[in-house]
Amino acid sequence: MERILISETPKFIGQKVKICGWIDTVRSHGKIIFFDLRDRSGTAQLVFVPKNNEETNDLAKKISSEWAVEIEGEVKQRPEKMVNEKLATGQVEISIESLKTLAESEVLPFDIKDLNASLPTILDYRPLTLRNEKIKAVFKLQEEVINSFRKTLSEMGFTEFQSPSIVPLAPEGGAELFRLDYFEYSAYLAQSPQVYKQILVGVFERVFTVTQAYRAEPSMTTRHLCEFTSLDAEMGFIDSWEDLMDVIEAVTKNIFADLQKNRAEELKIFNPSMPDLGVSFPRIKMREAQKIILERTGRDNTKEPDLQPEDEKEICRYAKEKHGSDLIFVTHYPTKKRPFYTFADPKDPEYTLSFDLLYNGVELISGGQRINDYNKLVDNIKKWGNDPKNFEYYLQAFKYGMPPEGGFAFGAERIIKQLLGLENVREAAIFPRDMERIDQRLSVLQEDKKKSKKE
Numbered sequence: 001m002e003r004i005l006i007s008e009t010p011k012f013i014g015q016k017v018k019i020c021g022w023i024d025t026v027r028s029h030g031k032i033i034f035f036d037l038r039d040r041s042g043t044a045q046l047v048f049v050p051k052n053n054e055e056t057n058d059l060a061k062k063i064s065s066e067w068a069v070e071i072e073g074e075v076k077q078r079p080e081k082m083v084n085e086k087l088a089t090g091q092v093e094i095s096i097e098s099l100k101t102l103a104e105s106e107v108l109p110f111d112i113k114d115l116n117a118s119l120p121t122i123l124d125y126r127p128l129t130l131r132n133e134k135i136k137a138v139f140k141l142q143e144e145v146i147n148s149f150r151k152t153l154s155e156m157g158f159t160e161f162q163s164p165s166i167v168p169l170a171p172e173g174g175a176e177l178f179r180l181d182y183f184e185y186s187a188y189l190a191q192s193p194q195v196y197k198q199i200l201v202g203v204f205e206r207v208f209t210v211t212q213a214y215r216a217e218p219s220m221t222t223r224h225l226c227e228f229t230s231l232d233a234e235m236g237f238i239d240s241w242e243d244l245m246d247v248i249e250a251v252t253k254n255i256f257a258d259l260q261k262n263r264a265e266e267l268k269i270f271n272p273s274m275p276d277l278g279v280s281f282p283r284i285k286m287r288e289a290q291k292i293i294l295e296r297t298g299r300d301n302t303k304e305p306d307l308q309p310e311d312e313k314e315i316c317r318y319a320k321e322k323h324g325s326d327l328i329f330v331t332h333y334p335t336k337k338r339p340f341y342t343f344a345d346p347k348d349p350e351y352t353l354s355f356d357l358l359y360n361g362v363e364l365i366s367g368g369q370r371i372n373d374y375n376k377l378v379d380n381i382k383k384w385g386n387d388p389k390n391f392e393y394y395l396q397a398f399k400y401g402m403p404p405e406g407g408f409a410f411g412a413e414r415i416i417k418q419l420l421g422l423e424n425v426r427e428a429a430i431f432p433r434d435m436e437r438i439d440q441r442l443s444v445l446q447e448d449k450k451k452s453k454k455e
Contacts, residue, residue, distance in 0.1 A: 001072060007041035010092050012075045019044070019094065020102065022131070023067045025113060033060055035096075037071065045084070045093040046071060056099055065113075066105035066131070072098040119424060124441065126431060137266035139430050141259060142229075142416050146210055148258040149231045152251045158233060159204040163193035163211040169390050176215045178226075189214035192409060197234035198341070198370060199397040201405045208233040210412075218435055222424045223362060225413060227433040234407030241343065241353040241369035242283075244406045245329055248357060248365055249281055252327065255415070270420045275359065278325035283355075285332040289315045305337045313361030327364070331355040340384040341377065343369035343406070357410075360418045367408025374398040 001018040009017060021039035028034075035046040050057045063069065073096045084090030109125065110117055115132045122129045129135055150160065167190045170177050178189040192213050200207045213230040233251075238244065256274060259267060284292075290302045293314045301308055307315065307330060319328035332351040335344050342352045354368030371377045377398055381388050388395065413428040426432040436442055 003070075005041040006037065006039045006044045006089060009044055009075050009089055009094065013077050013092060014075065016072065016074050016097070017094070018070065018072045020070045021068070023063055023065055023069060026064055028061075035063070037069070037094075042088050044087070044089040045078075046073070046096050047093050048096040048099070059099055059101065060096075063099075063101070064105065065108060067101060068103040068105075070100040070102055071096055119426065120441070123426065123432065123437065126439070130430070134269050135427075137269045138416060138420065138422075138428055140266045141263050141420070142412055142428065142430075144259050144263045145255050145412055145415055146229070146231065148255045149208070149251060150210070151258075152254045153206075153208045153233055156206065156247065156250075158206040158208045158235070159200075161196070161200055161204075161207055161209050163190070163196045163209045163232075165190050165212060165214070167195070168393075176217050178214050178216050191215060192230060193232050194339075194341070194407075195394045197232055197407060198402075198405070199394065201234050201236040202397045202400070202402055205237065205403075206233075206235045213409075213411075220434060220436065223414065223417070225411075225425055225429055225432055225434060228414075228429065229412040230409050231412055232407065232409040234405060236403040236405040238369070238404050238406055241406055244367055244369070244408055245281075245283065245355060245357075248367070248408055252281075252357070252365075253277055256419075259419075272420050275326035275419070276320065276324055277327065278323050281325055281327045281329055281357065282319050282323040283329040283331055284315070285351075286330050286334075287332070287351075289330050292318055305334045307356075309361075312358050312363065316358050316361045319358075327357060327359050329355045329357050338368070340380040340386070341370045343371050353406075359415070362414060362418055364414055364418065365408050365410035367406065369404070369406035372398065372402040372404055374402075 001016070003018045003020055004012070006019055006021060009019065019037065019039065021037045024036035024038045024043055026033065026035055031050060033048040035048065036043050037046050048060045071094065073094045075092050075094055078091055078093055112128060112132050115122070115129060115135070154160070166180065166182065166187050168187055170188055170191055176191065180187045180189065190213060193209050193211050197207050197209060209232050211230055211232065212227055214227050216226065217224050233247070235244070235247065256277070260274065286307065287302065289307065290304070290311065293311050294300050294302060296318065297314060299310070301311055315330065316326065316328060319325050331354065332345060333354050335342070335350055335352050338352045338354055342354050345351050345353050352368060356363045357365035371380060374395065377395065378388050381391055413425050416422070416428040417425045422428055426434065431439060
């Protein structure tokens with residue numbers, strides 16, 4: 001008999017079927033045992049009545065949560081009073097006729113169905129806790145964010161490419177770099193795919209990538225990771241840097257629409273407030289934002305080169321009150337605080353044609369117009385204290401005709417964190433890396449190494 005998925009069982013009432021999955025829960029009522037079985041499609045109730053088969057009876061009594069099993073049995077309509085409205089298969093149950101163990105499970109360290117554990121414990125047991133319905137839903141929602149990003153940009157004529165993770169230099173600058181021993185040479189883990197997406201504008205005109213990015217940030221804040229999933233795009237022949245914000249607005253609105261359309265069940269688990277998007281996202285210069293914050297709060301950060309975390313929250317409150325939008329573009333960040341390739345505003349060269357998109361008080365997307373003039377780019381590389389010889393590979397793209405262009409990037413984890421109201425971005429990273437963890441806590445690994453040496 002060919003296996004069917006649990007979600008298909010309501011179509012087979014009165015028929016015998018074979019299903020496979022993990023035991024979710026066991027409820028023994030004397031002579032009758034009820035099992036909830038889950039597979040990738042959903043959960044169904046199984047009913048076992050002891051048979052004239054001692055081996056099967058013993059197995060049914062022995063089975064516990066997380067055993068992987070194969071079941072054959074008849075799909076039966078539940079009595080009207082026994083229908084479970086919370087389950088998509090709640091109108092049926094499967095009467096077990098044969099039962100086969102595919103893999104046993106050890107005794108669970110805690111109840112993963114009604115998980116009540118600290119974040120460090122949840123991450124220490126990640127291979128197990130990912131099976132929890134609520135945690136699993138986080139990553140089905142994240143999958144939809146990435147799918148929507150891909151779909152929207154593909155429809156706009158963007159070409160997807162795969163960006164390398166090992167790079168010879170760091171165009172972003174700064175000390176937040178993971179250095180590698182690359183055979184007899186030095187290399188780095190990429191902070192972003194910036195170099196490669198700009199190069200490819202000269203090939204495909206419009207490109208995007210979904211890639212891993214790495215930041216050696218010695219920080220344990222609730223919104224920083226050492227490795228994150230970066231959704232990057234770059235486009236050429238722009239008429240204005242505002243073209244980029246128009247694309248971002250379309251991408252972002254589609255993401256929220258697709259989540260509601262395709263992932264309603266997962267959203268229901270969290271019941272988040274979907275963002276108010278207004279007619280369009282307001283756009284405001286950073287210095288103007290700081291003045292508004294000063295007027296609203298009395299907090300004077302008008303000479304700071306960036307918005308402080310509290311400023312980001314305040315300007316989002318302003319956007320919601322004034323424009324009915326939970327998202328706002330903050331533009332024109334200082335030239336000295338942006339990478340060398342960022343285009344300066346011709347009307348005020350101390351500031352750039354760059355922007356951040358803020359959502360509920362946190363930067364979601366960063367981007368802007370890039371310098372496409374070869375000579376200007378070389379000058380800026382020098383001004384930023386770099387040697388143009390180290391950028392010859394990258395600069396080839398600009399020697400041979402690079403049109404006006406720009407791009408943007410955002411982290412898949414951050415958008416999920418903000419939407420679901422998660423306390424820590426690590427909850428939205430399927431296998432998070434930070435300065436204290438690579439799967440296991442690094443302190444635990446260090447202790448294990450010390451013990452091994454002593455032994």
